[in-house]
Amino acid sequence: MEFKTQTAQQDVLKVYLDSLLQEVLPEVDELKSVVKEEVSPEPAPTISVPVKKVVIPAWATTEFESLLFTAGGLKLSIPLVKSNGILAWDSVDLTPMPGHKLWYLGIISHQGKHVKVIDVLNFVTPSSYKVKPLKDRLQNIVLIEDANWGLACDSITGTLALQRDGVRWRTNRSKRPWLAGTVIEQMCALIDTDEFVRLLSNN
């Protein structure tokens, strides 16, 4: 019975909210003034406005799972299909590579492969670096690109099933091309791993 009352209550609430949040058309006198403005004698502009194109990666055309993790308090995620596993920071033996960029932490050996490990936070926002010494901060490594690369991060938060609409896709990727969009509800950055790897390799 409890269940039934619950739904009835929710129905009432839904009607209430739908009505409050309904986008209403402007009232008649407001409409008139709009019409007046629109029939101004100016010629219609002929220049075509560039259409904003949303770039949606192939893995996001249907519902997809994403892996959520944090790096220095920053919430990030990658499509689960692009991950090749997760390693615990304590369980790996990192060979540092001095003389490289700060975000390039070094190499680990995993299943006969050399995995290049990077500090995600420092790569993504170099200025917010120095929050804590690395060894206190980093707990996991997320493997991507056939385990050629490892993203060192603080913690894995979980996975999340996402619809295309759950993400605000970016329309222009000239700045931060690795950022595919934002997972809206979690306010979390969704990484386009292919772009990310391309940038890493170029650096």
Next chain:
Amino acid sequence: MIVWAIANQKGGVGKTTTTISLAGILAQQEKRVLLVDLDPHASLTAYLGYQPDEVESGCYSLFIDKKAHIKPLINKTAFDQIDILCGSPALATLERQMGTRPGKGLVLQQTIKEVESDYDYLLIDCPPILGLLMVNALAACNLLLIPVQTEFLAIKGLERMERTLTMINQSRKKSLPYIIVPTMFDRRTRASVKALRVLRDNFTEHLWKKVIPIDTLFREASQAGKPLSFMTPEAKGVIAFRALLNSITVQSRVL
């Protein structure tokens, strides 16, 4: 202009304290802040030195007068960077007067456009009940902060708040980002520690990783009519709110 709503259907969880504390810190960072007090109790309004019963211009006029413009309704405060749209007891009658006239949940969202370039931040303090006013706040903001007292009953209230949000999102066909902020955390009491654990286990994704500690200076600041950061810049409560602001900013910087 960045718009945040501070809401929870539960009373006394630290909404007003969160609103004024964040406003204080932002003001000290040279940001221009507009506060909107949507609570008929008008604690925020009283905090900043206005008598809620004597408020002549404020939120009430904005809702009741169909042609109202927001700018002339705004009041100054003792702090240069902080202005306020006052709350007043009459707000409690709005629901009755306007009924559920279609679209009335979008009044705030529409009217604040006028001050878009006058302020860097607009913070909305909500009443602890789901109704016209809270719906307006949720429709107008780009981020919702949900303060939750680290106590068992408050966590129950949080589930209700999340359900409300889901329904509002469905109505608007958009989803609103939100952050749950554990407040009044007292490390020495078991109830607080236990409640925090429950929060961390059940609300992981949206939960801010740190906490706002219990700090008696908040009450003193409210008596003094000042944001705590103006009274005691290094109070532990201020440090915690600064960290909260920082987490939100770091997050939004990459987005």
